[in-house]
Amino acid sequence: MAPSAEKKLTGLVAATFTPFTPQGEVNLAEIGPYIDYLIEKQGVHGIFVNGTTGESMSLTVAERKILAEDWCQKARGKLDQVIVHVGCMSLKDAKELAGHAAQIGADAIAVMAPFFFKPRTADALRSFLQEVASAAPNLPFYYYHIPAVTGVNVPVRDVLEGVEELIPSFRGVKFSGIDLMDFGQCVSDSPPHWSFLYGMDEQLLAALAMGADGAVGSTYNYAGCHFNKLISAFKEGHVVQARKIQFKMQELLSYAMKLGFDVGVNKQLMNELSGLSLGPPRLPVTPCPFAHALLIVKKYHHVFTDS
Amino acid sequence: MAPSAEKKLTGLVAATFTPFTPQGEVNLAEIGPYIDYLIEKQGVHGIFVNGTTGESMSLTVAERKILAEDWCQKARGKLDQVIVHVGCMSLKDAKELAGHAAQIGADAIAVMAPFFFKPRTADALRSFLQEVASAAPNLPFYYYHIPAVTGVNVPVRDVLEGVEELIPSFRGVKFSGIDLMDFGQCVSDSPPHWSFLYGMDEQLLAALAMGADGAVGSTYNYAGCHFNKLISAFKEGHVVQARKIQFKMQELLSYAMKLGFDVGVNKQLMNELSGLSLGPPRLPVTPCPFAHALLIVKKYHHVFTDS
Amino acid sequence: MAPSAEKKLTGLVAATFTPFTPQGEVNLAEIGPYIDYLIEKQGVHGIFVNGTTGESMSLTVAERKILAEDWCQKARGKLDQVIVHVGCMSLKDAKELAGHAAQIGADAIAVMAPFFFKPRTADALRSFLQEVASAAPNLPFYYYHIPAVTGVNVPVRDVLEGVEELIPSFRGVKFSGIDLMDFGQCVSDSPPHWSFLYGMDEQLLAALAMGADGAVGSTYNYAGCHFNKLISAFKEGHVVQARKIQFKMQELLSYAMKLGFDVGVNKQLMNELSGLSLGPPRLPVTPCPFAHALLIVKKYHHVFTDS
Amino acid sequence: MAPSAEKKLTGLVAATFTPFTPQGEVNLAEIGPYIDYLIEKQGVHGIFVNGTTGESMSLTVAERKILAEDWCQKARGKLDQVIVHVGCMSLKDAKELAGHAAQIGADAIAVMAPFFFKPRTADALRSFLQEVASAAPNLPFYYYHIPAVTGVNVPVRDVLEGVEELIPSFRGVKFSGIDLMDFGQCVSDSPPHWSFLYGMDEQLLAALAMGADGAVGSTYNYAGCHFNKLISAFKEGHVVQARKIQFKMQELLSYAMKLGFDVGVNKQLMNELSGLSLGPPRLPVTPCPFAHALLIVKKYHHVFTDS
Numbered sequence A, B, C, D: 001m002a003p004s005a006e007k008k009l010t011g012l013v014a015a016t017f018t019p020f021t022p023q024g025e026v027n028l029a030e031i032g033p034y035i036d037y038l039i040e041k042q043g044v045h046g047i048f049v050n051g052t053t054g055e056s057m058s059l060t061v062a063e064r065k066i067l068a069e070d071w072c073q074k075a076r077g078k079l080d081q082v083i084v085h086v087g088c089m090s091l092k093d094a095k096e097l098a099g100h101a102a103q104i105g106a107d108a109i110a111v112m113a114p115f116f117f118k119p120r121t122a123d124a125l126r127s128f129l130q131e132v133a134s135a136a137p138n139l140p141f142y143y144y145h146i147p148a149v150t151g152v153n154v155p156v157r158d159v160l161e162g163v164e165e166l167i168p169s170f171r172g173v174k175f176s177g178i179d180l181m182d183f184g185q186c187v188s189d190s191p192p193h194w195s196f197l198y199g200m201d202e203q204l205l206a207a208l209a210m211g212a213d214g215a216v217g218s219t220y221n222y223a224g225c226h227f228n229k230l231i232s233a234f235k236e237g238h239v240v241q242a243r244k245i246q247f248k249m250q251e252l253l254s255y256a257m258k259l260g261f262d263v264g265v266n267k268q269l270m271n272e273l274s275g276l277s278l279g280p281p282r283l284p285v286t287p288c289p290f291a292h293a294l295l296i297v298k299k300y301h302h303v304f305t306d307s
Helices: A028-042 A061-075 A091-103 A122-133 A156-160 A180-189 A201-209 A220-235 A239-258 A263-274 A290-305 B028-042 B061-075 B091-103 B122-133 B156-160 B180-188 B201-209 B220-235 B239-258 B263-274 B290-305 C028-042 C061-075 C091-103 C122-133 C156-160 C180-189 C201-209 C220-235 C239-258 C263-274 C290-305 D028-042 D061-075 D091-103 D122-133 D156-160 D180-189 D201-209 D220-235 D239-258 D263-274 D290-305
Strands: A011-015 A046-049 A081-085 A108-112 A141-145 A170-175 A195-198 A214-217 B011-015 B046-049 B081-085 B108-112 B141-145 B170-175 B195-198 B214-217 C011-015 C046-049 C081-085 C108-112 C141-145 C170-175 C195-198 C214-217 D011-015 D046-049 D081-085 D108-112 D141-145 D170-175 D195-198 D214-217
Touching (some): A011 A220, A028 A061, A028 A263, A046 A061, A061 A081, A061 A091, A122 A156, A156 A180, A170 A180, A180 B201, A180 B239, A195 A201, A201 A214, A201 A220, A201 A239, A201 B180, A201 B201, A201 B239, A214 A220, A220 A239, A220 A263, A220 A290, A239 A263, A239 A290, A239 B180, A239 B201, A263 A290, B028 B061, B028 B220, B046 B061, B046 B214, B091 B108, B091 B122, B122 B141, B122 B156, B141 B156, B156 B170, B156 B180, B170 B180, B180 B195, B180 B201, B195 B201, B201 B214, B201 B239, B220 B239, B220 B263, B239 B263, B263 B290, C028 C061, C028 C220, C046 C061, C061 C081, C091 C122, C108 C122, C122 C141, C122 C156, C141 C156, C156 C180, C170 C180, C180 C195, C180 D201, C180 D239, C195 C201, C201 C214, C201 C220, C201 C239, C201 D180, C201 D201, C214 C220, C220 C290, C239 C263, C239 C290, C239 D201, D011 D220, D028 D263, D046 D061, D046 D214, D061 D091, D091 D108, D091 D122, D108 D122, D122 D141, D122 D156, D141 D156, D156 D170, D156 D180, D170 D180, D180 D195, D214 D220, D220 D239, D220 D263, D220 D290, D239 D263, D263 D290
Parallel strands (some): A011 A046, A011 A214, A046 A081, A108 A141, A141 A170, A170 A195, A195 A214, B011 B046, B011 B214, B081 B108, B170 B195, B195 B214, C011 C046, C081 C108, C141 C170, C170 C195, C195 C214, D011 D046, D011 D214, D046 D081, D108 D141, D141 D170
């Protein structure tokens, strides 16, 4: 039986980092405090685990299971939504992870396009997604579109054609791209129980104007409190106020990008801003030079304290 | 003396097609009726001539002069703004055209990045722009950013750094790109007398949310009347209403793109919708199959009549 | 102890397909006949298993181990070289596979660049490779460069700088790119005990002229007999004769590409030409339309029979 | 009447720089000494004027005519071949230049693909080329393929299909790309009176192996003497000797590229090595820092003197 169509996903979802020990092993002990931090300091009530920010592709299947399980367990009763990303190059692994997500009580699963052999048509991509979804037919299913990383540029609107017939549990898209014509057409042509979660934090306001239901991103880990204000301002018709917050975030990210913003830098930034100990990234991501992280932290405080 | 900073450019600007005879020669006779059509049927009061839509790169320097002069003369007293694009591969030609634009009473000039030898730094690009601007120091100057065509991806925010010291007549940007972080930072950091005119018609609403002052595009030739409503709705806080119009336009353009939308198709569409005789495009653009144009016309009526 | 520097790899190496049952499960039974076919019909005495052609990224770690072990065992005493590709997105998995390759008696290992988080510098890439190599320090190590698929464009000559100090077992490169300046510089600056194996079958002759020691590719599975003649002709100074064979191969591949040449088509072509039962590909690669494979088979016979 | 098919173009052709005064105006006085230098010091007997190296896109049509005329006049009786590049964004300008080339006694014309509106099919590209060629029907016509600059990636083999029926004066291709499968198929399928001139100096040897008839490039201005030896060695079957020279050139170019090799650097390098006064480049190309040119000169002498 397909999942209920009633609980539509909205608002901010943090794409969580994977906590590592200083030696680079999975560190479950930080997950509880991490969840509390998101709720108490950021006002964020949804998480997207084992995604890009969570370095899922650098984890083994066993590690991904342990992490998913721990996140789900500790989030229970605290968070509204735990979406587990189960995408893999290997369809077998992805199905294994999807089935596991169902067992551990995840609220939903998400899958990115495989990107070694890149599907060249919407049909091929849908077939792959359908196979994964079939291993967890009762969990809401989200397609995770991130073309700049995967190189898979099949328009999402084409992927959505007839998708609910193939995947009855289909419930929406995490859209991490900047083609807002494609995004707009997805929103425009879709049933109301699907959610479109935008994934480019630096231009969320533009996607809200285009009809985004919510957002999934890494910066909501430490700037969710500001983005919640942005969303509220937008909803209340105060576009100028929302824009002001968006511009602050762009200033911060632009500064960070000049210093080489990647998951390693981002993770170190989160460590500094949250006080959590999420450890270093794993190779091939290299650790962030300490001085860089401090400069970005300083910029963060400068940007969001002045007003 | 630099131009007055008071007359800030806003609203819709049509990027005009160049009228040709059936034999492919410049056809000045259509320019008068074209201007009337824009005013009366589309409510558009600004034009951008000899740009991408105007096939400027396929024209000789002599043809560009004749056209610019005729547009300026016939627009006088009728349109608010005639911006003449004077960008060329050859700096000498661009300066020649800039000086000419000043003589014939253009309201402003615009220049795209040269794209055979692509400037690799903001410095190199600014030097080129500065040289062109120096040939028409009293005309408001706009940088025309269209990276998908030129392949010049220097962030506009970098181009803007210190630009008014080099080019006192600098007044803004025609931004035909989809990087709304770059766009947002331009808007955020710029003096109030500059104008940011967005150039991707299919996602204008997103740019308005980010603070666009106006728009320059080819579809405003025949859908300006609808976009004027979009802009009004947005200004009055009716985002849902604005989005509805934007979605219609996306539906139309998406349909056209599947049929191979290019300047040739676009020109034929304009011919059909306006009743003007703008002729075929010039090689290397090939004429649009007649049947394709008719299908798109039909779609246009379908999209904008239903509601 | 680093592996002996004496056994330099040369000649043709077939990048093997992974045999599947019609249901898509690993089919070890075909491996023995496959090896015999390569030796007897193609004159090929080296194999590269679990690479791109072998759909390694679509396999689980467990499947890759079973396959590697079976190939090594059945090749013993028959083939000169079994190179096991152990590259993975996850460093942990890659190390696991490298250690396993050492245990099962592989002759060498190869690793492609990770490509979700793409190393942006030679340093970052070398660090990743070094970690994998450390799990099998006695096996000759090859870097597998395939930029069109991975999107990792770090010049190989930069990767090679100082690499033998970090990886004492380093022995060469499988170079699947068309930048022959980069290739030439690798060959030019490298110690004589390294091997440069070219990976673009359609232009092997060009790489031989530039000093390639050998070749690894998928078409050597079924056209190795012809490429052996090409190599011999080149070595004996008969460039025109070698070119003639290369042109035939280009004619075949060009024809196949127009029909959508990918691993699925390639596998079906191998099935038809060899009489082996290697099964279909696995999703996200989709099976080849039967008629397409037959057309390419026909072309193969036409190209290589006429002369 | 189409040009004679007998005089097939082979050997080295220098893509000449355009001599400017220190103030950036065309400097005809250097053309005579330039021609003598090519003959006497480099052993180069063919030139390709107003091409990429000649900064043609930065020149006005009038300047291109004056230059073409002066090169043709001064080359008479001295050089075997003057090929005038007449490609332009504007078809009208290109036809004007083609007609002019015929009047001034050029030996051949060449045309690159227009690249603002990029032809998407071989048909559209051929139509453009045909129109230009029709203005000089008695001059041998070469298509100039340089996809990395123009962004026009139509395979040359497709452009060649039926081209001699449309353009009876068609005589070959200047192929400045690294896709040697496309190159090989052109060579393989073409009549013997066509010439394939390779344009990537850094890998000329590879193209010779594939059947190139000759080469057009900028480095033949100052390293033609070495490339003549490379070609001779290749023809006599001494591939190892030819490779040695190719590797030297790769070493030089790789070094230059790290310092930002472009037409400006290249021109300054020519000034230093030849003793000619070709002046600076024109914007948007910026002048080369003096120190960079000297470093590359030093490298040149180091590379080609040792051995």
